[in-house]
Amino acid sequence: MKIIEKNIQQGYVKVIPDSSDDLWHLSNVIYAGDEVYAYSSRAVKSDTEASRPKSGERVSVFMGVIVESIVWDKFLARLRVHGVICHAPDIIPKGAHHTINVALNQAVTIVKKEWPKHLLDRLQKASEAEKSLLIIAIDDEGYAIAETKQYGVEVRVEERVKLPGKKEAEKRSGAMNEYFKRALNSLVTLWAPNRNAVVVVGVGFIKNEFATYVAAQARDVASSIADVKSVNNGGVSGIYEALRSGVLLKTTRQMRILEETEVIEEVMKRLGKGDAKVSYGIKSIETAVTIGSVEKLLVADSMLRDAERDQRLKLEKLMQQVEQCNGAVTVISTEHEAGAKLLALGGIAALLRFPSYCSD
Secondary structure (H helix, E strand, C coil), X not given: CEEEEEECCCCEEEEECCCHHHHHHHHHHCCCCCEEEEEEEEEEECCCCCCCCCCXXXXXXXXXEEEEEEEEECCCCEEEEEEEEXXXXXXXXXXXXXXXXXXXXXXXXXXXXXXXXXXXXXXXXXXXXXXXXXXXEEECCEEEEEEEECCEEEEEXXXXXXXXXXXXXXXXXXXXXXXXXXXXXXXXXXXXXXXXXXXXXXXXXHHHHHHHHHHHHCHHHHCCEEEEXXXXXXXXXXXXXXXXXXXXXXXXXXXXXXXXXXXXXXXXXXXXXXXCCEEECHHHHHHHHHCCCEEEEEEEHHHHHHCCHHHHHHHHHHHHHHHHCCCEEEEECCCCHHHHHHHHCCCEEEEECCCCCCCC
């Protein structure tokens, strides 16, 4: 994300999204009632006698809409902003509805009556984003490769296998070699475009044997392996276990998804122990904020994105109060497992400095 221009006094920020992550960020920054400006195409009816009735020419013009809805499609890397036209050339009627397709590498301006701090922080972090990480989880039953995104992890490849048993040593060795070859080919395909850092996780010795195989067959990929770690599962389960357990933190300390997973796991740990220094649910959080006990406030991004204006302002006021009391606020993505756990708790939770003794 490139921040091209920012004038909070006049209420606007101009950015250029350059990745699918950026479109996800914008889907959580743009709210209903905001104004969004960008170049967009629209069919314009022709007034010439030669033209057919209802025919139109599609033209690209600079337009603005008052936002009514936002749709982010992570599979197509597309963000559609729908609303009522508030700015356009004279050939386009104001007050009509229009959808702006926010495109990669094209400027978009967002205008708000007020810019909350957490949204400005989000744009700033997006502008400082690091390259994603590839995680391969492998055992003798299969492997999966996922790519970390700022909104979560995206599983890119998964394959299950049935290898000969250990008593058939010769057959097993040949089959294992072919298995590693397929896994490496998949890894190379995903690694080559950006040469991402790679972490290998898995059960027992297989992860180490695979890392040794990569070193022998693809030195350039091997040079990108940042760590090899043990987990109790292979495949997709192993990837999520690695995220939950924190074994990746050495390599990716600054990555958003791991930070979010770590703090949600602390919430679940305290709840499991019956620790009073954790709270969840809006009423309990309001009480904790009032007495200044909130150390870290966690809010699901969908709570802010989908809330009615009054409810969102209420949430943002709580966030401001926490920060004024030297607490930290984290907006958690609901596109990965940690966010789903937070939603199960009502979409809002907090780690406390001291118990608030209130529950919903």
